[in-house]
Amino acid sequence: MGVEESSASDGPLAxxxxxxxxLHxxxxxxxxxELAERLDRRLSHDTVHRALRARTLPKWSTVEALVVALDGxxxxxxxxxxxxxxxxxGPTRETGARRRPVVNKGFGSGLEQGLRLGDGHARQDGFWEDLSLDDRFMLQARGRRRGFWAEDLLVSEGTPLNSVFVLLRGFVKLTKSSEFGFETIVRLGAPGDLLLEDALSDRPAGAAIRAxxxxxxxxxxxxxxxxxxxxNRRIVVALTAALASKVAAADLRRVWAASGALPRVCEELLQMAASYGRPSYGGGVEFPFPFSQRDMAGLCDLSLRTCARVLxxxxxxQIIGVSRRRLRILRTSDLRDIARRVKV
Known part of the structure; x- marks a missing residue:
């Protein structure tokens, strides 16, 4: 069932x-x-269709569930x-002022009072999570917020820097391009991560950042x-821990690079599942962001053809499921067994 494009502007509803x-x-x-299936049929496909058309204002609970299903x-x-x-x-009767709906924290979305992290998974090792509430308030008072949409290019590789980013919501990939046009994913960025720490040593961006x-x-x-x-010693400790974590992850990927393509892909999938995975409605583990075969090839430093063959x-x-730039791990234990048993 197709979705009509927005027509002439009719204000906030448009x-x-x-x-x-x-987002769709x-x-x-x-x-x-498919969206109804992702939501375990909590919404019918007709309800999803009407919400996407939005000819009349959908219920907030419908919009929220739909946005989550679309990874927004x-x-x-x-x-x-x-x-x-x-x-x-018109304005609400209680105050006569505009009120924002309360975001359902059961979906794991957004920040709680702008301070708590969450995107459908728990991360204990992010820079932001290592800070105290007072330190977060202090940094927020010194900084400014910027929203972005999926696929936005946030920073180009080699750009001169005068700012550091903290990722509050959403997921990004940090990439480097070779002179032959091959794109390698240096790492993924998740809520709580510190980005562009190159700026602290007055260096240009070592990688591009795309949402x-x-x-x-x-x-x-x-x-x-x-x-x-x-x-502030606490912020120094949190920054040091974040940088040490990135060095350890880079060292681990160098070890994986010495193995064959199959165990390398398995190790990356296991690491992604541990860091970003969430239970899938249909069973197994899914990721709260789109990830294509080309992305996986760049993350594993493999050719697209080799990576596609492994996937x-x-x-x-039936160890993983792949569809529409979506990866789902069906049997984590089998991935782990392959990573351990396959030799170079």
């Missing part, structure tokens, strides 16, 4: 409709029946929905961060 349809396109335009950020859409509600029904999903950054001026580091092998064994 803005909500346009962004829902844009960025997710690969899954069918309404419900907090981003809550303001759009509140604007549309005010335009169609995998919609999200939000906290942008901190380099000089402000250096001033804080000079007088096809794993899919034929």
């Amino acid at each position: 803005a909500l409709r346009e962004q829902l349809q844009r 396109r960025q997710a690969g335009e899954p069918s309404t029946r 950020d419900p907090d981003t859409f809550s303001g759009l929905w509140a604007d549309a509600r005010e335009a169609t029904s 995998l999903t919609a999200g939000e950054l906290l942008i901190l001026d380099r000089d402000a961060v250096l001033d804080l580091l000079a007088g 096809e092998d794993l899919r034929n064994r």
Whole structure:
């Protein structure tokens, strides 16, 4: 069942409709029946279709569930929905002011009071999570927020830097390109991660940053961060821990690089599952961001052809599922066994 494009502007409802349809396109335009399946049929495919058309204002619970199914950020859409509600029904009676809907934390979305992290998984090793609430308030007071959409190029490789990023919401990939045009994924970025630490040593961006999903950054001026580091031991410790974690991850990937293509892909999938995975409605483990075969090839430093062959092998064994830029691990134990047993 097709989805109509937004027509002539009719105010806040049109803005909500346009962004829902844009998110739908960025997710690969899954069918309404597929989206209903992703939501374990908590919404019918007809309800999903009506919400995407948004000719009338959908319930907030419907919009929130749909945005999560499309790997968007419900907090981003809550303001759009509140604007549309005010335009169609007027200000709330209680206060006469615009009220944003409460985001359902059961979906694991957004920040709690702008301080707690969550995107459907728990991360204990992010820079942001290592800070105290007071330190987070201090950094937020010194920085500014910037939202982004899936596939946005946030920073180009080699760009001169004067700011450091903290990823508050969403997922990104950091990539480097060779002179022959091959793109290697240096690492993935998840909520809580520190990005562009190159700026602290006055170096240009060592990698490009492209969004995998919609999200939000906290942008901190380099000089402000250096001033804080000079007088705050806790932030120094958190920064050191974040950098040490990245070095350890890079060392581990170098070890994997000495193995064959099959165990290398298995190790990367296991690492992704441990860091970003969440239970899938259909069983197994899924990832809260789109990830193509080309992305996996770049992450494993393999040719696209080799990586596609390995993924096809794993899919034929029913160890993983692959569809529409989506990877799902069906049997984690089998991946682990392959990673351990296959020799170079």
